[in-house]
Amino acid sequence: MAGSAGPNDFGGRTSVRVVVVGDRGTGKSSLIVTIAAESFPENVPSVLPPTRLPSDFYADRVPITIIDTSSSPEHRGKLATECKLADAVLLTYACDQPSTLDRLSTFWLPELRRLEVKVPVIVVGCKLDLRDEQQQVSLEQVMSPIMQQFREIETCIECSALKQVQVPEVFYYAQKAVLHPTAPLFDQEAQTLKPRCVRALKRIFILCDNDRDGALSDAELNDFQVRCFSAPLQPSEIVGVKKVVQDKLPEGVNDHGLTLTGFLFLHALFIEKGRLETTWTVLRKFGYDNDMKLREDLIPVAFKRAPDQSVELTNEAMEFLKGIFFMFDIDGDGALRPAELDDLFSTAPESPWAEGVYKDATEKNALQGLSLDGFLSQDLMMWSLRFHVTLKEETWSDTVWKALKSIRNLLWTLMTLVEPASSLANLIYIGYSGDPASAFHITRRRRLDCKRQQSQRNVLQCYVFGPKNAGKSALLNALIGRPFSEKYTATTSERFAVNVVELPGGSKKKTLVMREVPEDGVKKLLSSKESLAACDIAVFVYDSSDENSWRKSMELLVDVASHGEVTGFGMPCLVVPTKGDLDPSPMAVQDSTRVCHVMGIQAPIPVSMKLGDSNNVFRQIIVAAQCPHLNIPETEAGKNRKQYRLLVNRSLMFVSAGAAVAIVGLAAYRVYAARKNIPNASGELSV
Structure with missing residues (x-):
């Protein structure tokens, strides 16, 4: 279950802008010239113009623009501007100058934070060939404390432009950090997949589990592989994948195939081994962006309507929601308890009703401890889908069950009215596969x-x-x-x-x-x-x-x-x-x-x-x-405006009537005058 991403699999990104910063003399310009010319330069300008690596330089086929910077105080403004425009920052130090390494944590990394530069940082040790052999220290040992303090550091690498050691890898890691970022997927401190990543992968797993048996069979695994990587898995490869999972996590495989637990374990394994592109390819094939949300082109962000039109759910959408409700009401108590509600939205980035206008829009504990007589004295239709409800068993009767099962989901109705785009997005997240247009109705003006x-x-x-x-x-x-x-x-x-x-x-x-x-x-x-x-x-x-x-x-x-x-x-x-x-x-x-x-x-x-x-x-x-x-x-002002309009209209009617009379009179006069000037039979004018 692996493969490489294609040119259109990076959330629409068509280029990567890498800005190189660091102390003077750490080898920034030499590093850039060496990657571009594939040879070490003899003479290098203090600051290079923008340098472009073509799209075919790396396998991902996304061009890289490299921006050189000056560390001089007089160029600090230019440096700040370039950093804010960066997709990734290469922060250099010189391996033969320990003071430049110290400056990473005492100046450069705090400065990037001050500038609110929120992009991956690649720390690059240059001039590896000049390091004192008697002071050999492992890169991990040196950088581990710094990386613990500054989580924005994506990768650390040492290189030599003179000896052309690991120079291409430097910019490959920078590109990779942009196209396949770690932060949205993995919590480095906890060493676990991030919640939103888990939710997205769970939705993908469910979409691929065609027979809904809770596991991906060999055939479903193969279909998944073809969809994401355009290449089938050989039977031996499928066996190998499941064996890797089963050896580490026995519950990751059952008689039906790879379970959700095993599916998530595989992706965590890919990420830990540095193969983030595999997980990102899967996510992007299913339409996810870097925020672990479906791309905007998959969900209309606006519903075309006049300001005095509203949006309502159709009967088709309501029937879908009723089915979803009963599917997740595991204990059959006619209400979704906290765990059941969390499970319902476990394939969405988060529960849409946890915060904002929805949090207090319905009574969550209206039925708790309420007697049957007390409950039945209320309008049963008022109770809606009561979430987070704890109910006393003795308060229920068939009448109550029937009433609860006939109600509509009011929070969905509210969300559709207030945020129709969010309503559509969450319908899709929880499994609505119909035409989006069939789920909504635009009301008359x-x-x-x-x-x-x-x-x-x-x-x-x-x-x-x-x-x-x-x-x-x-x-x-x-x-x-x-x-x-x-x-x-x-x-x-x-x-x-x-x-x-x-x-x-x-x-x-x-x-x-x-x-x-x-x-x-x-x-x-x-x-x-x-x-x-x-x-x-x-x-x-x-x-x-x-x-x-x-x-x-x-x-x-x-x-x-x-x-x-x-x-x-x-x-x-x-x-x-x-x-x-x-x-x-x-x-x-x-x-x-x-x-x-x-x-x-x-x-x-x-x-x-x-x-x-x-x-x-x-x-x-x-x-x-x-x-x-x-x-x-x-209002009085409104009545005055109305009276004024009536007066104006009456005046216009009077003027129009007067004009009409004048026109008729003029026409009659012209007819009369014409008749007076008609010659008689003798050829004389009539008097």
Whole structure:
């Protein structure tokens, strides 16, 4: 299981730029001239112009451009610029000058770090022929402490330009460090494959395990070899490969063939033996880049759509996800426990829901310790795929199992709405092999929905605005079934919550995504013309016991409504007074009702999350969002602009009508005049 890479197997890289640095007199220029001319020069300039090694110089057939540098203080700026443009750095010292070796760790390597040069470093000992034979010390012994301190060092090598000893190897290692880097694959300190590398290789193994028996048979191994290296394995070679694995790792081979454990062991062995090109060839044949992610050309990075269009999963994608869910729900408890979820995403670079907007978007422990009666008193469709759930066995019944098995994966729905490219990438990582276009649906433009007075969307996004401590987070928590908490924690960044809401009559369900916008983030949000294009409906929350809270919420309502009027991305808006368990502020209640009436939107919807009184607010949000032509607030400025447009239109109509009358009159006059000037039968003009 080995081979060499072809010219197109380097993640699209077509050249390698190597910058040579080091103290004056360490042999930088002589090294470059010797590799280019294949002979030692008599006279060498202090700094050479860029030197190019042709593509056929090494087997990988990728040309190398070598940049010489000066170590003089006056050229420090030029040196820094070249280092930042480098793909690899050759750092030289002179074998006959111990002080230049000391300078590697006291100056050069710290300087490269200061410049934030994050490329492989090849340490090169030049002038090997001049070393004092009485002070012979092994290279490993000298460099080991330095390499422990500076992990960016990829390789150390000594050479002699005069004797032409290991000069080609110097630049070969530099090229290899760029085309086949160690860092993404292997943890030198732990001496193990890196997690992302393991995940990528596991996905490749599964893709090659055609019969899904957990092992690569001889035929599957041979197919793998042909795909990656364009050459079949002989039967004796297959036997040899499996024997190497079995001798070192008995569980690496079973009756069916090479196991995943054995497959990973083989690649670790290749890397330890310096044959990184073998593993890299495999990874690149399957589309991986240096970050252990699939290349962008394999995953569309953008979905062509207007700002007011959204992306939803198709039924085909949902059916695939349901199948995946049940495949990884090993214990059949209707939920994915931590180990099961980790296993599901073990072929992706990482779990997409570990951080970011997804981490807190659903309630992970909503079912823990909940009685059957308590559970059944809730809307079963609200519970989604509850991850990281510990359940009491006595709380389950067939009704609960059936309900859980009929639900949709809300985090996938959220990811598709917020980051459709990431959703597609993760679908592919976990095994979706269909046409990417079949997994997603681009919704109709919201402006067109407004004209047709009906939204066709299955996933509706609600922006939640309001001042601090108004109850925005409590509203989102209620959507996902999280218990009310008296503890107040200010939201400093946008937060999402997602759940399924049953519509009146119980025949239809829609997915509601609520996006909490912190008060401090509203100004930044509204700085973009298209910032509200993705918003299907906006909710303005205020503390019903606090008149000042209502005043701030009203200001936000006016700002958002004005933005929608100016940009053309107006949306339905609702006002939600919270904390109905507290004594209400009469002024806030009266004023909010009056403002809603004046602006032409639905009356406020009071709620109390503490008392569990949601007043069907989520259902009302969905109903309002489905009628995008209603509940669009009008500001005074908007009304004035509307009246102005009506006046202008009426004026234009009056002017147009007057012009039409004038034109008709002129035409009639011309006909009359023409008739007066028609000669009579005698040839005289009529009087």
